[in-house]
Amino acid sequence: MTGAAAERAPIRSIVILGGGTAGWMTAAALSKALEAHGITIRLVESDAIGTVGVGEATIPTIHWFNQLVGLDEAEFMAATKATYKLGIEFEGWQGDGHAYFHPFGTYGGPGDATTFPHRLNRAWLGGLEASPEDYSLTTQLARQRRFTAPVSDPRSLLSTLGYAYHFDAGLYAAFLRRHAEARGVRRHEGKVTEVERDAETGFVRSLATDRGERLGADLFIDCSGLRGLLIEEHLQAGFEDWSHWLPCDGAWAAPTPANTAPVPYTRAIAQEAGWRWRIPLQHRVGNGYVFSSRFQSPEAARETLLAAIGEPTAEPRLIRFTPGRRKRAWIGNVVAIGLSSGFLEPLESTSIHLIQTGIGKLLSLFPRAGCDPLLAEQYNRIFTREMEDVRDFLVMHYHFTNGRNEAMWQHCQSAPPPDTLAYRIAQYKGSGRIMLTSEDLFRDASWFAVMTGQGIRARGYSPTLDAMSEAENLRHLDAVRAAVRQSCARIPPIP
Numbered sequence: 001m002t003g004a005a006a007e008r009a010p011i012r013s014i015v016i017l018g019g020g021t022a023g024w025m026t027a028a029a030l031s032k033a034l035e036a037h038g039i040t041i042r043l044v045e046s047d048a049i050g051t052v053g054v055g056e057a058t059i060p061t062i063h064w065f066n067q068l069v070g071l072d073e074a075e076f077m078a079a080t081k082a083t084y085k086l087g088i089e090f091e092g093w094q095g096d097g098h099a100y101f102h103p104f105g106t107y108g109g110p111g112d113a114t115t116f117p118h119r120l121n122r123a124w125l126g127g128l129e130a131s132p133e134d135y136s137l138t139t140q141l142a143r144q145r146r147f148t149a150p151v152s153d154p155r156s157l158l159s160t161l162g163y164a165y166h167f168d169a170g171l172y173a174a175f176l177r178r179h180a181e182a183r184g185v186r187r188h189e190g191k192v193t194e195v196e197r198d199a200e201t202g203f204v205r206s207l208a209t210d211r212g213e214r215l216g217a218d219l220f221i222d223c224s225g226l227r228g229l230l231i232e233e234h235l236q237a238g239f240e241d242w243s244h245w246l247p248c249d250g251a252w253a254a255p256t257p258a259n260t261a262p263v264p265y266t267r268a269i270a271q272e273a274g275w276r277w278r279i280p281l282q283h284r285v286g287n288g289y290v291f292s293s294r295f296q297s298p299e300a301a302r303e304t305l306l307a308a309i310g311e312p313t314a315e316p317r318l319i320r321f322t323p324g325r326r327k328r329a330w331i332g333n334v335v336a337i338g339l340s341s342g343f344l345e346p347l348e349s350t351s352i353h354l355i356q357t358g359i360g361k362l363l364s365l366f367p368r369a370g371c372d373p374l375l376a377e378q379y380n381r382i383f384t385r386e387m388e389d390v391r392d393f394l395v396m397h398y399h400f401t402n403g404r405n406e407a408m409w410q411h412c413q414s415a416p417p418p419d420t421l422a423y424r425i426a427q428y429k430g431s432g433r434i435m436l437t438s439e440d441l442f443r444d445a446s447w448f449a450v451m452t453g454q455g456i457r458a459r460g461y462s463p464t465l466d467a468m469s470e471a472e473n474l475r476h477l478d479a480v481r482a483a484v485r486q487s488c489a490r491i492p493p494i495p
Contacts, residue, residue: 007368007369007370008368008369008370009368009369009370010037010368010369011037011039011218011219011366011367011368011369012038012039012040012218012369013039013040013041013042013216013217013218013219014030014039014040014041014042014217014218014219014220014221015042015043015044015207015215015216015217015219015220015221016041016042016043016044016220016221016223017043017044017045017192017207017220017221017222017223017224017229017230018043018044018045018222018223018224018225018229018338018340019043019045019173019177019187019223020045020169020173020223020225020338021169021172021173021338021352021355022223022225022337022338022339022340022355023043023045023173023221023223023338024043024173024174024176024177024180025065025173025176025338025352025355025356025359026221026223026337026338026355026358026359027041027043027176027177027180027185028069028176028177028179028180028183028185029065029068029069029359029363030359030362030363031179031180031183031184031185032068032069032070032179032183033068033363034366035183035184040184040186040217041180041184041185041186042185042186042187042188042215042217043180043185043186043187043188044187044188044189044190044192044207044209044213044215045187045188045189046189046190046191047189048191049191056166056167056168056169056279056281056286057085057088057164057166057266057277057279057346057349058085058164058165058166058167058349058352058353059104059164059348059349059350059353060104060162060163060164061164061353061356061357061441062164062165062352062353062356063164064356065356065359069176069179070179071175071179076167076175077165077167079171079174079175080165080167080168080171080172080175081167081168081171081281081282081283081284082165082166082167082168082281082282083165083166083167083262083264083280083281083282084147084163084164084165084166084264084494085104085163085164085165085166085264085265085266085349086103086104086105086138086139086141086142086147086161086162086163086264086265087101087102087103087104087105087138087139087142087265087266088101088102088265088266088267088268088348088349089101089102089142089265089266089267089268090102090268090270090397090450090453091267091268091269091270092269092270092271092404093268093270093275093397093401093404093453093454094401094402094403094404094453094454094455095402095403095404096403098403100133100449100450100452100453100454101133101136101139101142101143101265101449101453102348102446102449102450102453103136103138103139103142103162103445103449104138104161104162104163104164105136105137105138105139105150105160105161105162105163105445106136106138106160106162106443106444106445107120107132107135107136107160107445107448107449108135108160108480109157109160109479109480109483110154110155110156110157110159110160111154112480113160113443113444113445114444115462115464115465116135116480117432117434117444117448118432118461118462118464118465119461119465119473119476119477120132120135120477121432121457121458121460121461122461122465122470122473123470123473123474123477124457125459125460125461126470126474128474128477130477130481132448132449132452134481134484135477135480135481135484136160136445136484137157137158137160137161137484137487137488138160138161138162138163140484140485140488141161141264141488141491142263142264142265144488144493145261145263145264145493145494146488146491146492146493146494147163147264147491147494148161148491148492149161149163150162150163157483157484157487158487163264164349166266166279166280166281166286167281168281168283168284169352188209188211188213188215189211190209190210190211190213191209191210192207192208192209192229193208193209193210194207194208195207195208195229195230195234196208196214197234201332202235202332203332203333203371204217204220204230204234204332204333204334207220218333218369219333219335219367219371220333220334220335221334221335221336221337221362222334222335222336222337222340222341223336223337223338223340224340225338225339225340226321226339226340226343227340228326228336228340228341229340230334230336230340231326231328231329231331231334231336231340231341232326232340235331235332235334237326237327237328237329237331237336238326238327238328239322239324239325239326239327239342240324240325240326240327241322241323241324242323242324242325242391243322243323243324244415245323245391245395245398245399245415245417245418246323246344246345246391246394246395246398247292247294247295247398247408247411247412248273248274248275248290248291248292248323248345249292249293249294249320249321249322249323250290250291250292250293250298250301250318250319250320250321251288251289251290251291251318251319251321251345251346252288252289252291252298252301252302252305252316252317252318252319253286253287253288253316253317253319254287254288254305254306254309254312254313254314254315254316254317255284255285255286255287255312255313255314256284256285256287256309256310256311256312256313257284257285257313258280258281258282258283258284258285259280259285261494262280262281262282262285263280264494266278266279266349267279268347269308270401270404270409271289271291271304271308272295272296272304272406272408273291273292273295273296273301273406273407273408274289274290274291274292274296274301274408275289275290275347276288276289276290276304276305276308277289277290277346284313287305287308287309287312288305288346289301289302289304289305289308290345290346290347291304292408294408295406295407295408295411296408298318302316302318321343321345322343323343323344323345323391324342324343325341325342325383325384325387326340326341326342328376328380329341329342329358329379329380329383330375330376330379330380330383331376332371332376333367333371335358335362335379336358337355337358337359337362338351338354338355338358339351341354341358341383342354342387344387344390344391344394345394347394347397348390348393348394348442350390350441353441354386354387354390357386358383361379361382361383362379365378365379382439385439386439386441388418388420389439389440389441389442390441390442391418392417392418392420392421392424393441393442393446393447393450395417395418395421396417396421396425396450396451396454397450397454398412399412399413399415399417399421400413400425400451400454400455400456401413401454402455423435424447425451425456428447428451428456428458429456429457429458429459430458430459430460431458431460431461431462432458432459432460432461432462433462434447434448
């Protein structure tokens, strides 16, 4: 076969480097989506190499992935010890004693997601004192430890609901492994000792392991974690460091016994040099402390976590990281997915989502054997936009923090935010408009929840609301609040 013909040939084999959540999510998704193409998929991992494995919280986009793979919800929840997650409560980010909730549903009545923040901003400017929580059915269910699934009927208040899950990431990887292997994915045990590359194209041709195997493929997926064995160590993608905006560079993680009545939300609790998570699962509570080593030593951070959680059921584990992204996540015939492509701290539970979007982009831009560089360019363009979108949302939590005077928080308050975030906040303050594109992960309700919770208020609202009087607007808000209260009362508590 000539070189040109080889470039046009279809992908016949894929090797995934690394297991864990990213590797087995990739294996499960590709084996399902590509099962009619006869592509051989192999995954190489070593039991001797640990995984980060603390991605216990997700956002509602997890439903798309589980449907893609063909998972049954009840079976999935039982296998992964999952609990429902309706949102995230942020405690102490505006000082001790302050808390606000980021719900996964929308505010207001059905079909009012985009307009409702303008309604409430207008009422606030008119002197109304009311919490946005009163107008969010998802928040009220979370507060009262109730749950029901959203409905598709756009006339129902239940259509405003949204939810995700807390689950054991290790059990999730094992669950997906069973699905992937049932579709023909073959696992190879071993550490990679050699990477063979084509002298002319620079493509990776094979991986050699300490077990004496040599695994060749047309396409390689780097799920090797923070190390980025292929994408960075061999292909030198480069890394864009975002620690000047996101100063936390370490996390201690430790489990504690399960709660008898777990709340259906994640807790993110501000601390001296970072924040602490608390994630309830069926069989344990996941705890962690994300901290900045510039402002607190790892030893002191460990003691901070233990003082808050008491006696853990396993020894605390330290994870070190640098926030940022690879400058390119697809080079030649190598695509980095998961932590190998970059790391953004778990404040808004986006790590598993970013694995999903990496898989989704790969499927939509799936190459032939020649791996057209235009496909990689488009992948990298979208990848950069996604990572910056999440980065800005996280930076907003740190930069717009009041009521905390510790050194790290003062640093975050004084550091200029990214221009993209500054523009979005300026637009909101001036007009009440949340400037989004169709590609943005976080939608109106999420930005409104966190901006409001962080003390950012708008000086205006959409003039389209002036078609109704101020009194009519207040009556509308009263009706929504009453409907939320009545609907919540009819929904049963979580058993």
